[in-house]
Amino acid sequence: MAAISVYTFNTNQNVQTHRHSHGHIIITLENEFYFRFFDADHYVSPKEIGFIPPDVEHDYSCSGRALTLNIPAEMVKAVDLVFLTEHCVREISEELQPLISLIKQEVRTNGPQNDSLRYLFYYLYDKLVDDNQMRAVRYIREHYAEDISIAGLAEMENYNPSYFAALFKQEVGYIPSDYIRMVRMEKAKEILQTTRYRIIDVAMQVGYTNASSFTRMFRETTGMTPNQFRRLQKGQGTKQ
Structure with missing residues (x-):
């Protein structure tokens, strides 16, 4: 399996329409993160978390700072994909809040490229799949x-x-x-x-x-x- 990677966006970055085999989990650090796919516009505030599925055309921009997790396509199971795509922007629940805070602290302390952060994102993915489901x-x-x-x-x-x-x-x-x-x-x-x-x-x-x-x-x-x-x-x- 390919490794996950983490990337930080800084103020006023824009990425034109493109597609790739990996998906994204988006955590906004400040202001707002915008993305578009399947002809629909989505906005992620610091109180929300976003998801962009693998292998779909999309573009995005960030008016502040954001953290994105690049998820290898094989990590996103077919049984999860529809649910994650239909709920591509969700409010961060009370249960998720401590984990999100820990991820943000890890970025501030050790930067976006470290093993501890990757393990936290693996856990976050599992929680996103389980959170709010029937x-x-x-x-x-x-x-x-x-x-x-x-x-x-x-x-x-x-x-x-x-x-x-x-x-x-x-x-x-x-x-x-x-x-x-x-x-x-x-x-x-x-x-x-x-x-x-x-x-x-x-x-x-x-x-x-x-x-x-x-x-x-x-x-x-x-x-x-x-x-x-x-x-x-x-x-x-x-x-x-």
């Missing part, structure tokens, strides 16, 4: 290996199943069953990359009771079998 989303992330019913998720949110499914699609960008599948497949990729577990063992760790149904779903999602994916990742690791 309880059902958090439940799916924590219990993906279990048998999850749409009716049970709807009851958790106190909605009837049909309304819940529509609301979930609106908030997350996917219907519940597709989101469950994507979370399971993302976790399966991690296990395949980092272990030598048998395919049946991987399947059972992500909520499938047999290898054939897991393999079929993995192929439909990624275009390759679990073994093909594992060999491909092993080959790429050897080249690096």
Whole structure:
């Protein structure tokens, strides 16, 4: 995985329309940070945090000072992208405030290029994904290996199943069953990359009771079998 990097913007910097494979997390230090993508204008104040997705045309400017995290595309999981893009400017919650303050202090003390700051940004990314999401989303992330019913998720949110499914699609960008599948497949990729577990063992760790149904779903999602994916990742690791 490529390393994340941190960059500071100073007063009245402007960047014309461009695109690249990494995304941005934006923390405004003073005044206001402006960015535009998908034909929409967005403004980030010091009380807010911004997100620009990978591989989209965008431009931005800063009337004061801002801190941007360049996030490698592979770090932004497909299951997170719709939510982060739909909520690309968010108020910094009370829970996030201490972390943001710590990041700002780290920049003032040690500058933008240091390992401590990068670790803080990794943690920030995880918090952004979890922050303000539906309880059902958090439940799916924590219990993906279990048998999850749409009716049970709807009851958790106190909605009837049909309304819940529509609301979930609106908030997350996917219907519940597709989101469950994507979370399971993302976790399966991690296990395949980092272990030598048998395919049946991987399947059972992500909520499938047999290898054939897991393999079929993995192929439909990624275009390759679990073994093909594992060999491909092993080959790429050897080249690096």
